[in-house]
């Protein structure tokens with residue numbers, strides 16, 4: 001099975017917007033592969049630089065390893081080589097290693113390495129975690145800096161030195177000094193990805209820090225708007241960026257911030273709002289109320 005060489009993955013991702021599709025569930029919360037594939041086929045009309053299957057927006061944290069494998073295989077087959085497909089490696093080191101190997105066998109082009117759950121860890125432990133996963137695969141690996149895997153510049157430099165196939169750094173923390181330090185220290189060695197919830201909000205600032213791309217969850221349900229916003233950011237078109245922030249993104253954030261976990265739930269609600277339902281979210285997430293869904297539908301209709 002041919003994969004994108006690890007050295008080519010980072011530059012490829014840096015060239016356009018990144019898609020993080022939701023994972024479709026039936027009413028009984030089982031994976032609805034047909035609906036998922038249909039969604040990817042619909043999104044394939046729009047140009048992106050990479051697709052991250054079963055990411056955070058894809059509720060990868062609520063899937064079993066066997067389900068992740070099914071979702072990744074469905075994505076690989078549906079995308080059919082048009083753009084790189086990245087698969088998650090998550091949880092503790094042993095599970096993440098297993099998932100990285102399974103992703104390579106499934107034909108994915110890269111790995112998004114999530115923070116290990118629950119336990120706190122020091123910087124040396126995080127380096128060992130990353131080295132174990134990178135060492136288990138020939139695929140390019142993007143490190144997801146967030147929660148209990150937040151790293152400083154020296155740590156990231158040590159990871160990059162030790163792991164030639166560590167190709168990307170996706171930031172979900174939002175510390176400007178740390179990002180500045182990392183980009184100054186590592187330069188072009190890594191591709192930098194804005195990866196905070198509703199990454200559009202931070203995109204102009206992240207571009208100034210060196211991130212040419214970001215993960216877009218809203219691309220799931222307003223793909224044209226998401227791409228227009230991305231192009232405006234890349235072109236430094238501040239007028240368009242600020243208008244889109246005022247007209248859609250800021251009221252959207254107000255709705256998203258009403259409840260913990262809504263950063264993901266609101267994406268499935270958005271799909272319901274555009275008549276492309278993706279089913280419920282799995283616990284521990286909860287769905288939006290009917291009134292909130294109506295508000296979101298109103299917002300989406302304003303930019304349609």
Ligand SMILES: O=C([O-])C(=O)C[C@H](O)[C@@H](O)C(=O)[O-]
Pocket residue numbers: 020055056057058194195196197198199200214215216217218263
């Ligand atoms: O795994 C994920 O879904 C993410 O990394 C985060 C989202 O795509 C985030 O950037 C967003 O909500 O736009």
